[in-house]
Structures are given as C-alpha cells and as structure tokens.
Amino acid sequence: MRVAPHPCEIHQLVVRMLHELGAGEDELTVLHEVILIRNGRYCGRSYRAAGLLAMWLVEVGILQFYGPEGEMLRTVNLFEEMSAVRQAA
Numbered sequence: 001m002r003v004a005p006h007p008c009e010i011h012q013l014v015v016r017m018l019h020e021l022g023a024g025e026d027e028l029t030v031l032h033e034v035i036l037i038r039n040g041r042y043c044g045r046s047y048r049a050a051g052l053l054a055m056w057l058v059e060v061g062i063l064q065f066y067g068p069e070g071e072m073l074r075t076v077n078l079f080e081e082m083s084a085v086r087q088a089a
Contacts, residue, residue, distance in 0.1 A: 005078050007045065010045070010056050010063065010078070011031075011033070011047075013063065013076070014031070014047045014054045014056075014063070015028050015031065017054065017063075017065060017074065017076070018031075018047070018049055018050065018052050018054065018065070021052055021065060021067075021073055021074070022050065022052070023049050023050035023052055024050065027049050027050040028049050028050070030049060031047055031048070031049045032047065032048040032049065033045060033046070033047050034046045034047075034048075036055075042058065043057070043058055043059060044056045044057045044058045044059075045058075051067075051068035052065065052066065052067060052068065052073075053065070053066040054066075056078075061077060061078045061079045062075055062076065062077055062078060063075070063076040063078055064076075
C-alpha cells in the first residue's frame with residue numbers, strides 16, 4: 001500500500017521548487033492553493049505564484065510544474081522524492 005505524502009510536506013516542496021524556478025520569496029508568501037476534486041473524490045492540489053503553476057496529482061504520486069505559457073518545466077515523482085527526504089532525516 002502506498003501512502004500519499006502529507007500536504008504540508010508537499011507545500012514545502014512546492015515553495016522550494018517554485019523558488020528554484022524563479023519565484024521571489026515575497027511572491028511565494030501569496031501562494032494560492034486549490035484542492036482538486038473530481039467526481040466527489042479528492043485527487044490533488046494546485047499551487048500558483050509568480051505566474052508559475054504546480055499540480056499535485058495524488059493518485060499517480062507526481063508533482064508537475066508549469067511556466068507562465070503553460071509549458072511543463074519539471075516533474076517530480078513524489079514517492080521517490082519523499083522517500084529520499086525521510087531517509088535523510
């Protein structure tokens with residue numbers, strides 16, 4: 001059984017990655033977060049700041065980052081990423 005990462009962990013990862021992709025620290029203090037529900041089921045979250053978008057797709061365990069023109073900038077496999085973070089702790 002796979003366990004989804006906690007939303008607080010994802011939020012921290014999103015802030016870090018958006019900063020790496022060019023968002024300023026002041027822009028990240030106004031991070032807009034939306035819970036995504038499809039057919040009555042929780043399926044993910046989206047995060048927007050500084051013209052950038054991050055989408056957490058819970059069922060497939062990925063976090064995707066998009067630029068201002070909708071171009072995909074990066075994909076993170078959360079099951080691998082969060083496992084490495086937990087092992088380091």
